[in-house]
Amino acid sequence: MPIYSYRCESCGHTLDALQKIADAPLRDCPACGAAALHKQVTAAGFQLKGSGWYATDFKGKGGGAAPKAEPAAATAAAAAPAAAPACGASCACH
Numbered sequence: 001m002p003i004y005s006y007r008c009e010s011c012g013h014t015l016d017a018l019q020k021i022a023d024a025p026l027r028d029c030p031a032c033g034a035a036a037l038h039k040q041v042t043a044a045g046f047q048l049k050g051s052g053w054y055a056t057d058f059k060g061k062g063g064g065a066a067p068k069a070e071p072a073a074a075t076a077a078a079a080a081p082a083a084a085p086a087c088g089a090s091c092a093c094h
């Protein structure tokens, strides 16, 4: 049987109540008599919520990495063919 924590919105009184899940939540404050009790969220509930959110976030980040192709080694620059000595009009070898 779970224990529920209640807090009175009217006077701030807090109490823990052992209740069946099917039981109607408490309303009347035993300290001031106002029907202002509200069920409190337990610390355990917060922790569960937090880890679930983190797991979802982690999954989203893991799926997108595509391997990048490494560029092939640059081909060596083609050696410029040695220019044959041209004998032009201004050549003095003739």
Ligand SMILES: [Zn+2]
Residues within 6 Å of the ligand: 008, 009, 010, 011, 012, 013, 029, 030, 031, 032, 033, 034, 036
């Ligand atoms: Zn109260």
